[in-house]
Amino acid sequence: MIDDLKRLIDSRELLWAWTGRNIKARYQQSVLGWLWAILQPAAQVVIFTVIFTLFVPVNTGKTPYILFSYAALAPWAFLSSAIVDMSTSVVGNMSLVTKIYFPREVLPVSAMLARLMDLGVATGLLIVIMVYVKVPPYPLGWLFLPLVLITQILLVLGIGLASAAASVFYRDVQSVLSLVVQLWFYASPIIYPVSAVPERFRAPYFLNPMAGILEAYRDVLLYGRLPGTTFGVASAISVCVFLVGYWFFKRTEFVFADIV
Amino acid sequence: MPSESSFVERILKSLTRAQTDLAMTAVQFINVSKQYRLGVTRVSLPSMITDRIKRLRSPDIEHAAQAQRLWALQDVSFDLPPGECLALIGPNGAGKTTILRLLSNISKPSKGTVVTRGRMSALLELGAGFHPDLTGRENIYLNAAILGLRKQYVNRRFDEIVDFSGLEEFIDTPIKRYSSGMVVRLGFSVAACIQPDILLVDEVLAVGDAAFQQQCLSRIDQLVKSGTGIIFVSHNLYMVQAICTRALYLQHGRVQALGGVREAIDIYERDVHIQRALNAKHATQKETAGDGEVAITAVTVSGTSPTAEGGVLLSDAPATITVHYNSAIETGPVNASIFIKRSDGLTCCMIRTSSNGHRVFLRRGTGVLSVYLDRLQLITGSYEVHAYFLNESDSLPLTPTAARSEWFVVKGSTLGSPDNSGVYEPLAKWISE
Numbered sequence: 001m002i003d004d005l006k007r008l009i010d011s012r013e014l015l016w017a018w019t020g021r022n023i024k025a026r027y028q029q030s031v032l033g034w035l036w037a038i039l040q041p042a043a044q045v046v047i048f049t050v051i052f053t054l055f056v057p058v059n060t061g062k063t064p065y066i067l068f069s070y071a072a073l074a075p076w077a078f079l080s081s082a083i084v085d086m087s088t089s090v091v092g093n094m095s096l097v098t099k100i101y102f103p104r105e106v107l108p109v110s111a112m113l114a115r116l117m118d119l120g121v122a123t124g125l126l127i128v129i130m131v132y133v134k135v136p137p138y139p140l141g142w143l144f145l146p147l148v149l150i151t152q153i154l155l156v157l158g159i160g161l162a163s164a165a166a167s168v169f170y171r172d173v174q175s176v177l178s179l180v181v182q183l184w185f186y187a188s189p190i191i192y193p194v195s196a197v198p199e200r201f202r203a204p205y206f207l208n209p210m211a212g213i214l215e216a217y218r219d220v221l222l223y224g225r226l227p228g229t230t231f232g233v234a235s236a237i238s239v240c241v242f243l244v245g246y247w248f249f250k251r252t253e254f255v256f257a258d259i260v
Numbered sequence: 261m262p263s264e265s266s267f268v269e270r271i272l273k274s275l276t277r278a279q280t281d282l283a284m285t286a287v288q289f290i291n292v293s294k295q296y297r298l299g300v301t302r303v304s305l306p307s308m309i310t311d312r313i314k315r316l317r318s319p320d321i322e323h324a325a326q327a328q329r330l331w332a333l334q335d336v337s338f339d340l341p342p343g344e345c346l347a348l349i350g351p352n353g354a355g356k357t358t359i360l361r362l363l364s365n366i367s368k369p370s371k372g373t374v375v376t377r378g379r380m381s382a383l384l385e386l387g388a389g390f391h392p393d394l395t396g397r398e399n400i401y402l403n404a405a406i407l408g409l410r411k412q413y414v415n416r417r418f419d420e421i422v423d424f425s426g427l428e429e430f431i432d433t434p435i436k437r438y439s440s441g442m443v444v445r446l447g448f449s450v451a452a453c454i455q456p457d458i459l460l461v462d463e464v465l466a467v468g469d470a471a472f473q474q475q476c477l478s479r480i481d482q483l484v485k486s487g488t489g490i491i492f493v494s495h496n497l498y499m500v501q502a503i504c505t506r507a508l509y510l511q512h513g514r515v516q517a518l519g520g521v522r523e524a525i526d527i528y529e530r531d532v533h534i535q536r537a538l539n540a541k542h543a544t545q546k547e548t549a550g551d552g553e554v555a556i557t558a559v560t561v562s563g564t565s566p567t568a569e570g571g572v573l574l575s576d577a578p579a580t581i582t583v584h585y586n587s588a589i590e591t592g593p594v595n596a597s598i599f600i601k602r603s604d605g606l607t608c609c610m611i612r613t614s615s616n617g618h619r620v621f622l623r624r625g626t627g628v629l630s631v632y633l634d635r636l637q638l639i640t641g642s643y644e645v646h647a648y649f650l651n652e653s654d655s656l657p658l659t660p661t662a663a664r665s666e667w668f669v670v671k672g673s674t675l676g677s678p679d680n681s682g683v684y685e686p687l688a689k690w691i692s693e
Contacts, residue, residue, distance in 0.1 A: 017405035021391050021398070028393040028434075096389050100382055101365040102406055257366040258296060 001243075004103070004250055011103050015110050022085075022114035037118035038125050040081075041073045048073075048191050060193055063222050067129050071221055072190040072214045074122040079156055079210065080181045082115035086160030087177050090256060091167045097256050104253040105246070108164040112156055130221070141220035144227055148216045151231075155209050155238035158245030165249045168256050189214055209234040209241070285377070286458050286489030287340040287363060292372035294333040294358050294513075332358040333513045335372075342378075342457065345480075345490040347500040347521060349528050350510035356493045358513075360460050363491065378457025381407055383448065392436035396427060396446055399435055403450045417453050424475075425449035445472060452479045459483060462493045477503065497525050498604060529603055529642050533667035554591070554622060556663035558584040559647045563636075575636050575672045575685050581611075582630040583647045583663070591622040595654060596629055599646040600638070603667070608638060608683055614654075622649070637684045640672035 008015070027033040049066045052058040060068040086108040090097060093107055167173040188210040189197075197205050206212055212234025216227035333355045340346050348356040361367050362374050364382050389406040390399045400421055404414045414421075422428055425445045427438075435443055461480070480503060484490055494500050500507065500521060507524035509517040517527040560582045563573040573579055581598055598611040611631055613620050620629060646662040672685060 011405075011408070013411055014405040014408070017402045021394060021402055024398070025391050025393045096406070098361070098366060099364075100389070100406055101380075102408065254366075254368045257361060 001246065001250070004105075004246075007103050008105055008109070011106060014102060014106050015113070018106055018110040019113040019117075022110060023117060026114070034118075034121055037121035041070065041077045041122055042125060044077075045070045045073055052191060058192055058196070063135075064133055067133050067135070067222065068193070068218070069191055070126055070129060071218050072188070074119060074126055075152060075214065075217055076185065076188065076190055076210070077122065078115055078119040079152065080185070081118065082112045082156045083160050083163065083177060083181060084174075085111040085115060086156075087163035087167050087173060090164045091171075094256075104256065105161060105249060108160050108249075109157065112153070112160055116153070126221075135222060136224060138220065138224040141224060141226060144216070144220050147235075148213060148220065148227065148231070151209075151216075151235045151238045152213050154242040155213070155234075158238070158241035158243070160245070161249040162245035165252045165256075168252070168259055184208070184210065187211075206230045206233055207237070209237040213238075285339040285375075286342045287377075287491070288373075288375040289336055289338050289359070289362075290373045290375070292333055292336045292362065292369045292374055293331060294355075294362065294367070295370040296330050296332050331513050333362075333369075336510075336513075336515055337372075338508055338515070338518055340458075340489045340491065342489045343484055343487045344506065345484050345492055345504040347504035347507040347524075348491060348493045348510065349495075349497065349500060349507055349524065350516070351532070353512075354510040355513040356510060357462065359510075360462055360491065360493065363458070363460060376458060379408070379454070380458045380460070381451055381454050381456035382460040383451050383462065390435055390443060390447065393434055395434055396431040396438070399446065400450055403447065404454075407451065407454060409454060421449045421453045424453060424479075441469065441472070448472075448476055452476070452483075455486070456483070456488055459488050459490045460493075461490060463495065496604065497529070501525065530669075532603070533642060553588045554649055554658040555586045556583055556647055556649070556659055557586050557626070558582075559645050559663050559665035560584075561645055561665055561668050573636055573668055573670050575638055575640075575670055576687075577636065579633045579636045580630050581633070581645055581647075581665075582628060584626065584628055585622065585649070586626050587622045587624055589622075590624050591658070593619050593652045594622060594658060595650045595652060596620055597648045597650065598631060599662075601644050601646060602683070603642045603644075606683070608643065614652075635687060636670060637686065638670045638672075639682055639685055640670060642667050642669045644668070 027036070030036065032039065045066060048069050052069075053065045058065065089107040089111040090104065097104065097107075163173050163177055187205075187208055194202075194205075194211070194215060212227075212230040212232075216231040216234070219225050219227050219231075336355070336359070338346070348359060350356060360382070362369055363376060364380060365376075389403050391402065394402065400418065401411065401414055405411075422431055425442075425448075427442060427446060430438065430442065435446070438446070459480070477499075480490060480492075490503075492500065492504055504521045506519065507517075507521040508515060509524045509528045511531065516531070517524040561573065561579060562582070563577055563579050583596065583598070594613075596613045600608045600611075602608055611633075644667050645665040647665075648662050649658040650656065651658060
């Protein structure tokens with residue numbers, strides 16, 4: 001696996017080129033271009049803010065609901081779009097896969113990187129809201145941001161690589177994924193705070209690595225405190241998911257061209 | 261001068277090292293086999309349920325999805341030294357593409373080992389990684405990256421690539437606005453401007469115009485001279501002969517012949533002709549049962565030379581083409597047309613009674629019409645004869661389809677160098693003054 005990673009690093013130029021292709025191709029003939037990276041989570045935030053402050057009030061403490069939900073929605077949008085893009089990345093480029101050899105993980109990984117750029121754009125809006133709401137800055141916590149992001153990326157990579165490979169064998173994977181992502185959204189603390197989850201369900205609740213990751217984002221950005229043990233659990237699970245997903249991908253990649 | 265001698269020594273050493281490097285093979289296939297699964301390999305849940313129900317009703321019928329297996333390659337061994345061009349020939353489904361896939365590491369052999377040394381480049385499907393929305397320039401970098409090239413390397417050769425493609429004007433246009441020929445040109449330019457150690461070429465030269473093909477061929481020639489090992493797949497045996505020195509003839513995944521390009525092609529063509537003759541026999545049997553009032557029952561080609569052996573005709577000897585027919589009516593004047601076709605379908609010549617000022621009347625019952633050729637004048641290769649009867653004004657065919665002779669082999673007069681190219685051997689006399 002270390003050899004595989006080395007080979008992937010060797011082909012980083014292809015990785016960048018393919019990522020650039022994904023980004024450029026996505027926004028080539030769209031008027032709004034990269035603004036879509038903001039519009040998608042922003043529209044959701046507006047809806048949720050209207051519902052959960054006016055219709056069904058949700059208690060989010062001192063943090064305004066709009067900031068509370070957007071801090072989780074932006075990373076969530078990255079996760080869901082990246083996983084969906086990754087799962088179709090190999091199947092969608094079969095003509096290439098059956099013709100030329102290159103490390104196959106370039107396809108899903110660059111699909112993820114293209115979505116990571118969207119997260120960067122979406123973060124811009126987050127900063128604007130944070131400044132507007134006057135959240136007290138917490139530089140010590142910001143040191144943890146890369147760690148939280150890397151954990152999330154590993155989780156995304158693990159699921160994305162496995163589903164990219166599995167899609168080659170079974171096209172059901174796409175449908176299953178969209179269903180799972182939909183359910184997963186409600187199983188994660190995005191539109192409601194963790195405090196709304198009954199105490200006795202907390203332990204199984206945090207087996208969902210996204211719960212720990214989203215809480216860590218909020219801790220560091222909004223609440224001015226360091227990530228807790230739930231983030232540790234999420235990291236361990238994410239690393240395992242990544243290793244299993246990558247192993248599965250590498251194990252099956254030479255069969256891709258034979259299956260078609 | 262000790263320093264100078266050590267310098268010379270160093271150069272000598274590096275030279276010998278380079279030579280041993282060259283002596284190594286670029287590609288080695290050792291007893292390679294590859295198996296594919298055919299048919300229904302995956303079963304969906306709903307079909308499994310309905311299958312179960314069907315089987316409950318009629319248990320004796322086999323409903324199980326049978327995963328058939330096919331050996332795409334069986335026990336294939338060959339090697340390719342640097343600077344050599346090896347052709348893969350054989351009918352569709354013989355395993356040529358499978359070999360290319362194993363070579364480019366896209367899939368793994370089921371048995372045996374594949375060894376490749378050096379940088380590999382593949383001209384399999386030109387522009388396979390192109391994105392229609394990106395410009396020519398962007399696609400050059402993208403395609404080069406897929407082929408494993410560094411950006412700096414492409415920067416240095418960018419002008420050369422664009423030059424070769426002849427698309428300077430359109431380089432910043434999205435390639436979805438290109439014609440298909442332009443896309444192919446761009447693809448070849450990228451792949452060919454790399455200096456690969458091994459180059460795989462799969463039938464790509466069939467696309468593109470004649471000038472472009474010529475450009476590609478001379479580039480391939482240049483690469484061979486600079487030590488690139490090339491594996492060339494094509495159904496155009498004349499192109500294969502022009503480019504390659506050796507050939508591997510495959511059939512049903514097995515090696516039928518491996519050796520000099522001429523010998524391998526001869527064996528391949530002979531097999532093709534046997535197959536075609538079998539098919540043609542079936543076809544003509546059906547056709548002659550048709551309604552035509554005139555039927556050609558046989559077309560034969562015979563040489564008169566005593567050296568002609570085993571159906572081989574000599575180019576510089578006379579030959580006779582004989583048409584046997586069976587007519588239900590007494591006809592007025594007719595035109596008989598005879599075409600000599602080369603194995604790739606090229607019509608080498610047309611012999612017609614009308615153009616030779618000969619009038620033919622077919623009599624009722626069986627009859628024979630022959631044409632005597634003073635010299636066959638064809639180059640080494642295999643040919644067949646097609647014969648027709650038409651009415652006098654050429655407006656109506658009297659025979660429903662062309663009647664074909666069996667395939668016959670012609671040996672050119674230049675026996676020492678059988679790989680003569682062209683179509684015919686004129687009776688030539690040289691004069692120097």
